[in-house]
Amino acid sequence: MRNKPAVRSLSAWAKALAALAAVIVFATVFNDLSITRNASARLYYLVDDTPECQVALVLGTSKYADGNVNRYYRARIEAAAKLFHAGRIRAVLVSGDASTRYYDETTTMQRDLIELGVPEDYIMLDYAGVRTLDSVFRAKKVFGLDRVIVVSQQFHCERALYLADAVDLAATGFCAEDAPDAHSLMMRGRETLARVMAFADLNIFDTQPRSLDTDERASRASR
Numbered sequence: 478m479r480n481k482p483a484v485r486s487l488s489a490w491a492k493a494l495a496a497l498a499a500v501i502v503f504a505t506v507f508n509d510l511s512i513t514r515n516a517s518a519r520l521y522y523l524v525d526d527t528p529e530c531q532v533a534l535v536l537g538t539s540k541y542a543d544g545n546v547n548r549y550y551r552a553r554i555e556a557a558a559k560l561f562h563a564g565r566i567r568a569v570l571v572s573g574d575a576s577t578r579y580y581d582e583t584t585t586m587q588r589d590l591i592e593l594g595v596p597e598d599y600i601m602l603d604y605a606g607v608r609t610l611d612s613v614f615r616a617k618k619v620f621g622l623d624r625v626i627v628v629s630q631q632f633h634c635e636r637a638l639y640l641a642d643a644v645d646l647a648a649t650g651f652c653a654e655d656a657p658d659a660h661s662l663m664m665r666g667r668e669t670l671a672r673v674m675a676f677a678d679l680n681i682f683d684t685q686p687r688s689l690d691t692d693e694r695a696s697r698a699s700r
Contacts, residue, residue, distance in 0.1 A: 508676050509669050515642070516635040519649045521626075524563045527651055530626040533557050533566040534616050534648075536633060537573020537582035537606055540589075549630055549664075552653035554586060557628045558593035560651060566626065568599045570616060572606030582606075605687040609671075610678055613637050614686035617646040624648070630655050632668045636675055643679050 521527040535557045540550045560566045569590060573582025583602045591597055601620065606612035616622045624647040627637045634650030641648035656664065678684035 505669060505673055509672050512639045512672050512675075513635050516638040516650060519638055520631060520634060520652055521649065522652050524559050524565060527560065527565045527626070528649065529565050530624060530649065531566070532568045532570055532601075532622055532625050533560055533651070534612065534622075534625040534627050534637075535569055535571045535586060536609060536612055536627065536629040536637060537571065537586060539582065540585050548656045549653075552630070552655075553628055554589045554593065556651055556653040558590060558595055560626070560628070561590075561595050561599070568601065569595060570601045570603060570620060570622070570625070572603035572612035572615065574607045575604035576607070607687060609633070609637055610640055610675065610684060611686045613640040613646065613648075614644055617641075617644045618686060619688075622646065626651050629653060630664075632665060636668065636672055639672075640675060640679070 535553055538550050538553070539547055541547055542550075557566075557569055561569065571583050571586040571590070573586060575581040575583045581604070583604050583606070587597070587600050587602055590600055603612065603615055603620065605615060613627075616625055625641075627634050627641070627648055627650045629637065629650070629652075631650070631652040632655075634652055638648050638650055
């Protein structure tokens with residue numbers, strides 16, 4: 478008889494935790510679907526169907542994964558080059574993590590675009606695109622762009638467009654080829670969590686982009 482209050486207390490806590498978990502799951506799924514729905518009418522998959530835009534914002538990622546060329550990276554670079562050669566874009570802003578002289582996504586993207594025939598003079602470099610938020614916000618606030626077409630995989634484009642809306646950057650997305658299903662499922666799970674963070678960045682933390690000057694970073698990278 479003496480243990481009944483303790484049992485009831487534990488049962489109440491279990492119910493409360495279950496209810497909290499249900500709310501978190503619902504909010505996560507709702508946020509994920511809302512970001513997808515928000516971008517759906519602004520995504521393009523074929524070069525010929527893509528409206529012209531002055532600048533493509535190519536979101537960075539590591540060139541290599543598991544000892545091989547990263548399929549996400551290769552697809553983004555090839556997509557940007559195709560858009561340029563088809564006359565759908567006139568310039569490219571490559572934005573990635575260039576934290577050290579030994580890890581520089583931005584310069585790597587520039588070199589590979591040049592190899593695919595995009596002239597160096599038409600490529601702008603953002604060395605401080607460590608996060609998608611940095612890349613998108615800096616396109617507006619540092620590079621002064623009012624309109625871009627984001628080049629990445631569909632799931633990534635959707636989140637980038639959500640972030641672009643927050644800074645009044647008119648953005649569409651060109652969806653580069655995705656990875657095989659098994660790998661995509663793993664990335665999709667990570668993307669769901671990244672969207673939770675994007676929501677928090679905009680609505681809770683008011684996160685601002687990195688303010689590192691591009692010219693300063695270029696000088697450091699050349700040392």
